[in-house]
Amino acid sequence: MSLNQVFTLLSRISASSVLIPIITSLFFFKAFNSQLKALFIYLVVCLVTEISGEACIYLEQDNYAIYNTFTLIETILVFYIYYKEFNLTKYNYLFLIVPLAILIYGGMRFSLVRSNNLTSSIEAISLSICALLYFYKVFVDMTIPKLTSYYFFWINSAFLLYFLSPFFISLFENIIRNSHSPVLNYLWVIYLFITVLFNIVVTVGICKIKRN
Amino acid sequence: MQNQTQLALFIAVGCLVMFLLVMVIIVFVVTYQRKMLEKENKIAIIQQEQQLLFFKATVEAEEKQKERIANNLHDSVNPMLTLLKLNLSKHRMAFEKNKFNSDAYKGDAKMIDQVIESIRATCRELIPSFLLEFGLILSLEDHIKKISGEVLSTEVKNELPPEFNLTLDKQEQLLVYRICLELINNLIKHSGLTKLTMLLKQDTSFFYVQLFYDGNGISNEEIEKLTETSKGLGLRSLKARVLILQGQLTYEKNKPLSSIKLTLPLKL
Structure with missing residues (x-):
């Protein structure tokens, strides 16, 4: 099996792994609140993006527009999920201002022919900060008796891993792309592995939701 | 390379x-x-x-x-x-x-x-003989009527249904009676009240005795602090009695009327 074939196979596994949390969600859907419904929509958007991206490659079309749009939708949905979880009274407006700023910036830099790396980097940093702040809040509040039994701990861990990964990749992507090296594939393997890990950890989180 | x-x-x-x-x-x-x-x-x-x-x-x-x-x-x-x-x-x-x-x-x-x-x-x-003979509700009503005078006007609002059956034994009724008397005494001593209303009511799982009064009210936080710092036994034994009954005392400070609510679970 050539390196390209391995890469394609891993890409397919990574893309279809999003089906695991989606199918699991269907079993728990009755117990979903608005936050979890947003997560479900996010997972469906991920699946649609993967399928559309693959379709564009098959049709030999550029898929940058799809991924750039996905970044913007992702910003709205994930910030909403964190907004619901933090439930702040004092700094709630930050969950409106930050995604709005990212959306405006992303909209201005929106392109059909190239990847919007800077926007996804800013988005990844902001959401990584959200994830870290959540851990800080949990540690200060100390209100969850068993952390591993609480669904959002897993979802937050998944987001932390997932957003730090593309942040690193997008940070070095231009250098890597310019190098035209086959080693680039290995870097994407890490990203694909993280995506699978993200979907598994999110599934664990969904399984921790108490059904009514 | x-x-x-x-x-x-x-x-x-x-x-x-x-x-x-x-x-x-x-x-x-x-x-x-x-x-x-x-x-x-x-x-x-x-x-x-x-x-x-x-x-x-x-x-x-x-x-x-x-x-x-x-x-x-x-x-x-x-x-x-x-x-x-x-x-x-x-x-x-x-x-x-x-x-x-x-x-x-x-x-x-x-x-x-x-x-x-x-x-x-x-x-x-x-043990008040009246309580033994007529039960808690009438004893409380009687006490409220007795303390009414020129300085203090009192009223009892009994919203309990006619078929109401208090599922407390004599010992527990005595505890409730003592709690209410202690609360009323404290109000007379410290709040400077001129008007006192006792409301008796119930819902599916709780029995409530609520005292509405004018004068200086006290909140839950203030009473908690006072219980911790006070050297006297009154407030502590009050808390202990409520704890024995698995009830709850809620103090609300409002204008013009503050209130103290005793919530007791009804045994089904």
């Missing part, structure tokens, strides 16, 4: 960062659970201490009551009985000498009535 080395370095750094991130999350969970265990232990110790304090307050209140009864018997009943004993021997001697004084005898008979009344008063203090 240099680019390839650079890329390999990026991948290595990427892997390392991810590995560290997973490790950080694991360490976080372990630290959190350890801290949570410490917190739970602390709470358990505090609860134990509080229970001990409540128990001490209850025992002290009982001792104080015994002391009061002993003083009552010693200071009023005992001298009267001693005097009666002395007078009886005087009457016997007078009778033997045919000098019996019927007026003095009648005076002593009155003294016996006083002794009986004094013992009755002590018994009433222990």
